[in-house]
């Protein structure tokens with residue numbers, strides 16, 4: 064086996080972006096959980112991403128893309144492979160007339176404020192979602208009244224064999240917290256949004272609703288489970304099963320929003336997974352509903 068510092072040096076040589084060795088993933092997730100990634104790459108260009116992926120394939124290493132890490136759980140053991148973070152180097156936002164192009168690493172907060180600066184308010188419903196554009200498109204992020212798929216027009220993506228493709232909205236197979244990007248190994252590079260025609264939102268009221276209902280400012284991944292197609296939401300069922308405040312180690316079901324798990328300090332991935340199993344078994348027992356994960360769990 065090639066020593067990891069040699070692999071690190073070889074990978075770094077091929078990229079303009081930075082490669083860190085043995086990087087704690089807890090630093091890169093809103094849950095503040097996760098062991099170390101053998102290699103953590105911050106690419107500066109699409110060429111860097113392509114070079115990283117071919118390097119991974121050549122060396123039989125696993126690879127995974129992350130955005131802002133606000134809906135992902137990494138294992139305590141870390142990742143024996145490459146984690147690729149699309150950050151500020153993929154943060155370009157361009158608005159021409161009412162068409163906005165935003166790269167995957169731009170935060171929704173920046174995108175919303177860039178649109179507002181042009182008097183465009185259709186993205187305001189995304190206020191308070193701490194995502195990157197890439198993560199938001201992959202997860203089809205949104206609120207009960209709307210989702211990012213309602214405003215995106217097309218998505219530029221990279222295939223794992225290095226081809227840049229453009230997908231029209233209808234080809235992205237968007238559904239509730241779901242998209243084609245979760246099913247296929249496609250990397251979202253940029254979203255194109257058509258603004259200026261749709262609904263404008265009361266961002267301040269939506270932010271206030273979020274403050275009232277969600278445990279903001281705590282280490283959490285947002286909603287852990289998708290809402291099932293039933294009368295009750297996942298959070299309502301977990302609440303009615305009596306699980307608010309239930310704890311495993313440092314992981315607790317939020318007393319404010321039962322679909323949020325909080326890391327109150329020192330929680331491990333194992334704690335969270337155990338809490339997820341317990342929650343699922345209670346909800347199945349009391350409501351006959353099998354909860355499905357919204358949280359991306361890396362194994």
Ligand SMILES: Cc1cc2nc3c(=O)[nH]c(=O)nc-3n(C[C@H](O)[C@H](O)[C@H](O)COP(=O)(O)OP(=O)(O)OC[C@H]3O[C@@H](n4cnc5c(N)ncnc54)[C@H](O)[C@@H]3O)c2cc1C
Pocket residue numbers: 093127128129130131132133134135149167191192193194195196197198199200201202203204205206244249250251252277278279280283284285286359
């Ligand atoms: C306090 C809080 C509130 C939240 N509120 C909401 C809410 O109201 N509505 C909502 O929908 N979500 C909410 N979330 C969850 C989360 O913000 C969303 O799921 C968001 O879309 C994740 O984006 P991210 O950039 O953090 O993605 P990450 O967590 O980094 O990644 C999520 C998944 O997408 C993949 N991925 C990320 N970027 C790319 C890319 N460029 N190409 C391919 N795959 C990629 C990752 O591999 C992973 O599988 C909330 C989270 C928190 C912490």
